[in-house]
Amino acid sequence: MQGVAAIPTGVSELDRVLAGGLVPGSVTLLGGEPGIGKSTLVLQALASRAAAGSRVLLASAEESAHQVRRRADRLGDIPGELLVLPVTSVAAIEAAVDDTRPELVVVDSIQSVVAGDGVAARSAASGSVARVRECAELLVAMAKRTDVPTVLVGHVTKDGSLAGPRALEHLVDTVLSFEGDRHHALRLLRAVKHRFGPTGEIGLFQMGAAGLAPVDDPARLLLGDRRPGAPGGTVVAVLEGRRTLVAELQALVVRSTTQQPRRAAVGLDLGRLAMTLAVLQRHTDLPVRMVDVFTSVVGGIRAAEPAADLAVALAVSSAITGVPVPADLVAVGEVGLTGEVRQVADLPRRLDESARCGFTRAIVPRSAPPGPDGMHVVRVDSVGQALAHLDLVALVPSAGARGTCPGTLLA
Ligand SMILES: Nc1ncnc2c1ncn2[C@@H]1O[C@H](COP(=O)(O)OP(=O)(O)OP(=O)(O)O)[C@@H](O)[C@H]1O
Ligand SMILES: [Mg+2]
Incomplete structure (x- = not known):
């Protein structure tokens, strides 16, 4: 797939990390801790493409259309070509992709979808590695079959041990990690794996009331x-x-x-x-x-x-x-x-x-x-x-009595 033109998402820092944008038929896994801003980031990318006149699809397995709308309101105007599909079944996502042939599809999140739409499909433990992998395999096959770039959102805990994303890294083309401290505004986006470009770039964002804004001068x-x-x-x-x-x-x-x-x-x-x-x-x-x-x-x-x-x-x-x-x-x-x-x-x-x-x-x-x-x-x-x-120590190196530095702590 090398050489195929990437589609810029329109979110500059995301495109920087992706070395241009999303490649047709590629699958990108966006991992990050709960609440870090994954849904916000993908919604901004979708909105940007929709504003450019493209039809894009958000398969929202975690949030209702109403919840997505509320986030969208926070981010500003969302144009009409953004289709929100509040479903949890991969079969329904595939049907919608076949039906609407969007330019980009996002599944939020891979841990909350199930393979089929029957009761049997739901029997495996929610978010179990086997189920997450099965769903990811189906969605990878869908992306390759339809050539629609697909983004899978995945939750990762601090040590990366939660069932799912780590087990999917070899299945997908690109793994993005969205990092930062939830209690601070700065967010880092890095490519852990990227089949279509270098992995050295990082994207910097600031989370604010109107969503994620690019950070040009992190020192500030x-x-x-x-x-x-x-x-x-x-x-x-x-x-x-x-x-x-x-x-x-x-x-x-x-x-x-x-x-x-x-x-x-x-x-x-x-x-x-x-x-x-x-x-x-x-x-x-x-x-x-x-x-x-x-x-x-x-x-x-x-x-x-x-x-x-x-x-x-x-x-x-x-x-x-x-x-x-x-x-x-x-x-x-x-x-x-x-x-x-x-x-x-x-x-x-x-x-x-x-x-x-x-x-x-x-x-x-x-x-x-x-x-x-x-x-x-x-x-x-x-x-x-x-x-x-820098006058930070009285005796350097050790020459005399210990603990005689003039510091406030020991004074
Ligand atoms: N009005 C606001 N002003 C500033 N920041 C906000 C506002 N509303 C939400 N946020 C930030 O957005 C974060 C949630 O973003 P988002 O839902 O995109 O994260 P997520 O990674 O998808 O989370 P989840 O794991 O719940 O799916 C919150 O933790 C908060 O930092
Ligand atoms: Mg989310």
Whole structure:
């Protein structure tokens, strides 16, 4: 099917991720956690095609036509060529597709449809892997037979373990993952698998009263409410596909009351956090073992890559000592187990975006290439050097009595 023109959905960020649009006869699985905005996204794509004069079909197995209408009202005018079919049976969906020959069909969701329309079809446990797979196979066959691009919506839980979407990945042409924190406005759309284009692109959306709007400048959303000068905050530049996100990483420490201090991470890799804390414990005099450490990446994004290690180390050290990290500084670097700061992928891209966001200083690995014009780049070999440069620790490396840092926590 390579070479066949894709049909743009008209939702720019979705088309960016799809490398143009939906290919005729292709099947796309849109997975995401409950409430993340899957139905909103597909409805916007359908509405956009309908507005362009195409006949499109929404098979709504979860919501009644009335509920779909209410969402549509929130999104604005929905033109007449959007057909809403509130059915749960694949047979009925196939009949409607054969009947109306739409340009695009969306099934919302794959977990709530059944293969036939008889009672026997409903006997398998609702949402069971076998049933979901059976329905998906029928819908894939339908797409190939009719050449109608088909989008299947699928619910995924945080660990991706819910019956369904994961088991379908090999059946479909494209797997899109819609991610973000339900409690934040930013949403990321990424292609986990794409038979018709690269998978590096991500789409950024902001959920609002009028639905999902494309986000051109994520920094405004991610750095908007920052409190510069507050101890425990550091800025880091992370890569998401081909986009660079400059975001704040925060740490809070409190004196631990247990033998095993707590370590919590939101948007960070807990294993990497534990490693970075172990490095701080071993290579500095910060009393890491005495404190519970809570870390979070603001805005609901993930900074699980090693490039965030240095920023984690700085944020935790800042939280312990009470010394703020300078507000105009961005930190990028992997921290190795011997305390060394290591090179990371695409550093120039990260620094360019940081400079664009107004950051004028960067702390980076020794071997880093030159930074962008106007940015003062501080190169460090080790975490200890980085902390010393920023006055985040009194004794680096360990040379004298332990626990003598001048921080507010231990004062
Ligand atoms: N008026 C509104 N203003 C802002 N955001 C809204 C509004 N109404 C709904 N939302 C957002 O839309 C989300 C629901 O979107 P949607 O129904 O598309 O998600 P979904 O992934 O299809 O969920 P489900 O798993 O229930 O099918 C809500 O969690 C909320 O964040
Ligand atoms: Mg939904």
